[in-house]
Amino acid sequence: MTELVPVLAAVVPALPLGCAVALQATRTPAGTDRLNIAAAIATAAAALALATTALARGGDPPLHGDLYLVDGASGVFLAVIAVVGLCSALTSPAFLRGAGRSWFSAKRSRHWYYAALYAFWAALLAVPIAGNLALAWLLVEATTATSALLIAFTGSRHALEAGWKYLVLTTLGLSVSLLGIIVLALALSSSGGEGLGALDWDALEHSARGLPHEATLVAFVLILAGLATKIGWAPVHNWLPDAHSEAPAPISALLSAALLPTVALVAWRVKATLDVAVSGATAGTLFIGFGLASLIVAVPFLWRSLPWKRLLAYSSLEHMGVVALGIGFGTPLAIAGVVIHVAGHGLAKALGFYAALPLLRSDPDAAQRAPAGVLATSRPTAAAMGVSIGALGGLPPSPLFVSELLVLAGGIEAGETAIAAVAAGALALGFLGLLHALLEGVIGPADKRPRAASRSERPIAVLTGAFGAGLLALTVAGVLLPGSAFIDALAKGAL
Amino acid sequence: MSGALVTVILLCGLGVIVVRRRSAAIALVAAQSLALGAGALGLASGRSSDFLVASVVLLAKAVALPALLLVVMRRTREPRLVAPAAPALARLAGAGAVAFAAVALVPPLGLGDAHTEHTAVALVLVGIAIVVARRPAFLQLIGLIVAENGLSLLAVSVPGGLSYVVELGALFDLALVVTVALAFTQRIHLELGTGDTELLRGLRD
Numbered sequence: 001m002t003e004l005v006p007v008l009a010a011v012v013p014a015l016p017l018g019c020a021v022a023l024q025a026t027r028t029p030a031g032t033d034r035l036n037i038a039a040a041i042a043t044a045a046a047a048l049a050l051a052t053t054a055l056a057r058g059g060d061p062p063l064h065g066d067l068y069l070v071d072g073a074s075g076v077f078l079a080v081i082a083v084v085g086l087c088s089a090l091t092s093p094a095f096l097r098g099a100g101r102s103w104f105s106a107k108r109s110r111h112w113y114y115a116a117l118y119a120f121w122a123a124l125l126a127v128p129i130a131g132n133l134a135l136a137w138l139l140v141e142a143t144t145a146t147s148a149l150l151i152a153f154t155g156s157r158h159a160l161e162a163g164w165k166y167l168v169l170t171t172l173g174l175s176v177s178l179l180g181i182i183v184l185a186l187a188l189s190s191s192g193g194e195g196l197g198a199l200d201w202d203a204l205e206h207s208a209r210g211l212p213h214e215a216t217l218v219a220f221v222l223i224l225a226g227l228a229t230k231i232g233w234a235p236v237h238n239w240l241p242d243a244h245s246e247a248p249a250p251i252s253a254l255l256s257a258a259l260l261p262t263v264a265l266v267a268w269r270v271k272a273t274l275d276v277a278v279s280g281a282t283a284g285t286l287f288i289g290f291g292l293a294s295l296i297v298a299v300p301f302l303w304r305s306l307p308w309k310r311l312l313a314y315s316s317l318e319h320m321g322v323v324a325l326g327i328g329f330g331t332p333l334a335i336a337g338v339v340i341h342v343a344g345h346g347l348a349k350a351l352g353f354y355a356a357l358p359l360l361r362s363d364p365d366a367a368q369r370a371p372a373g374v375l376a377t378s379r380p381t382a383a384a385m386g387v388s389i390g391a392l393g394g395l396p397p398s399p400l401f402v403s404e405l406l407v408l409a410g411g412i413e414a415g416e417t418a419i420a421a422v423a424a425g426a427l428a429l430g431f432l433g434l435l436h437a438l439l440e441g442v443i444g445p446a447d448k449r450p451r452a453a454s455r456s457e458r459p460i461a462v463l464t465g466a467f468g469a470g471l472l473a474l475t476v477a478g479v480l481l482p483g484s485a486f487i488d489a490l491a492k493g494a495l
Numbered sequence: 496m497s498g499a500l501v502t503v504i505l506l507c508g509l510g511v512i513v514v515r516r517r518s519a520a521i522a523l524v525a526a527q528s529l530a531l532g533a534g535a536l537g538l539a540s541g542r543s544s545d546f547l548v549a550s551v552v553l554l555a556k557a558v559a560l561p562a563l564l565l566v567v568m569r570r571t572r573e574p575r576l577v578a579p580a581a582p583a584l585a586r587l588a589g590a591g592a593v594a595f596a597a598v599a600l601v602p603p604l605g606l607g608d609a610h611t612e613h614t615a616v617a618l619v620l621v622g623i624a625i626v627v628a629r630r631p632a633f634l635q636l637i638g639l640i641v642a643e644n645g646l647s648l649l650a651v652s653v654p655g656g657l658s659y660v661v662e663l664g665a666l667f668d669l670a671l672v673v674t675v676a677l678a679f680t681q682r683i684h685l686e687l688g689t690g691d692t693e694l695l696r697g698l699r700d
Binding site: 103148190194 | 601602603604605606615616619622623626632635639642643645646649650653654655657658660661664665667668671672674675676678679682683686687692695696697698700
């Protein structure tokens with residue numbers, strides 16, 4: 001399969017772009033939805049083939065091309081983006097059938113939605129295999145324009161507010177990041193590295209030792225601070241709860257489960273390559289700072305009675321904090337935790353957002369207030385919400401229970417016991433907040449009369465079964481991963 | 496790039512934070528972008544042909560983006576001038592203070608031309624200050640362009656130039672973001688009857 005990697009690396013981002021164009025040629029809504037299903041399956045299949053190839057190589061050195069790099073981390077992130085993208089595309093027809101008003105005319109709204117969705121998915125799939133820092137930045141910036149349109153798709157005042165805030169704040173953040181990249185290019189040119197190739201991940205790693213410390217530190221801080229805005233790390237997370245709560249549910253799933261961790265991967269690669277030049281402790285401390293701040297800021301909101309999607313948004317803030325901590329600690333145990341956390345969070349969070357589709361269809365007011373006693377009104381929706389929130393809270397046997405333990409153990413292994421203790425406290429408080437939401441929102445007394453499950457709830461039941469099985473498989477993987485060659489290679493930052 | 500041209504680029508950015516009329520802001524950002532494009536063309540001799548292409552594209556952007564802004568401005572007529580969040584002098588003083596603080600704090604970046612380095616960093620921060628201090632969505636968008644011009648100033652000043660792939664890619668991304676932002680501006684105007692983002696404050700916890 002390795003010989004197919006150059007082809008797959010080109011096909012994986014190109015295929016969804018082609019699909020975005022092809023979907024514009026359809027004439028009926030049913031035809032558009034049918035082509036969407038075929039396009040989604042083809043895109044996910046190509047991405048999963050590349051992910052499987054990358055993961056099958058275990059701890060082997062990464063594969064490089066002119067513009068791509070395929071390593072173990074690429075495999076993990078590609079798999080998550082492929083699965084979440086596939087499910088988001090498959091659940092989109094249900095959203096579009098129930099969507100009332102839209103930014104676009106009724107005749108073209110489906111075409112605009114799918115064009116933006118597939119362009120967004122294409123850019124997301126390209127980020128983990130981008131072999132160059134500047135290229136990765138360009139792709140992350142490209143996700144902004146496409147996803148902003150999707151966030152504001154309904155055209156409501158709140159959706160416009162969320163989309164505008166997201167567009168402006170993340171563009172400014174990425175401008176700061178680009179400033180850091182230019183400063184880094186300046187530092188590289190002073191040591192003989194010029195052109196696009198100087199910013200290749202492997203070239204950066206090789207030239208890092210010869211870079212001037214002060215300029216590289218400034219570049220690193222600027223790049224990380226800018227990316228933090230897009231990842232949604234506190235204190236630069238203001239757009240996150242609004243965008244996640246106002247976007248169509250399939251898009252919220254992509255934003256939370258795929259976009260945030262994918263940008264975190266770029267930050268992780270920056271740390272892995274520039275560690276030597278900025279001194280590993282400084283780089284790690286910055287990640288730990290963002291991680292701890294995100295955990296602590298999220299907790300009060302997880303305790304509040306919030307609308308379902310808004311609660312999930314604050315949970316994203318908490319979980320991106322865990323990812324930042326794991327990368328900051330950087331030990332093999334912590335990195336194993338990060339890998340499982342990205343995959344587990346992706347599945348659990350996406351399921352939570354998909355559950356919002358039947359929830360909001362049966363009770364549109366749930367967009368403005370916390371749900372109550374969903375079990376009494378819809379068992380399939382309640383099951384999806386229960387599995388999602390139980391997993392996100394870290395309730396055993398959730399893979400996030402294992403991954404959080406691994407990250408905390410990694411912190412102790414790195415000598416950051418106090419940080420690990422504070423993080424454990426914040427995670428415990430977050431768990432109690434989510435447990436409260438589970439008891440009140442899902443199991444507690446209903447504020448509506450019970451009704452029989454309708455046929456339209458079967459898809460969420462199927463998704464719950466599939467994602468539940470996936471989560472259990474990740475729990476097993478979380479137990480087996482520490483100590484593997486795959487994790488050791490990632491922890492060493494081999495690119 | 497000559498020190499005078501760099502100063503003009505900075506003054507145009509500072510002007511955007513002061514002016515009240517959108518047409519004046521467009522004129523300032525157009526002048527800033529043209530000065531930047533002209534400065535880049537001046538640096539092109541002795542550099543690669545890729546840099547020349549990037550400079551021409553930068554100049555084309557200086558014409559295309561203001562034209563696009565003008566079209567959208569005419570489609571989104573404000574019934575009256577949006578009340579400023581703070582007096583012009585206060586806005587200017589705030590942006591100036593942030594820019595001076597950053598210039599004082601950021602160590603030499605290695606360009607060897609402190610004036611250009613300071614101006615580029617200051618422009619990025621002035622752009623951020625415009626977004627924070629101006630209420631109309633249209634002027635916030637111009638703030639984004641000012642910040643991007645600061646980045647372009649630094650990028651073209653890198654010895655040998657930043658890779659043209661990065662420069663052209665960043666310009667393409669900017670064009671994409673500006674196009675989407677202009678679509679937002681029109682939609683916000685349609686929804687609210689004005690581009691005043693102060694009215695978009697319904698999402699709070």
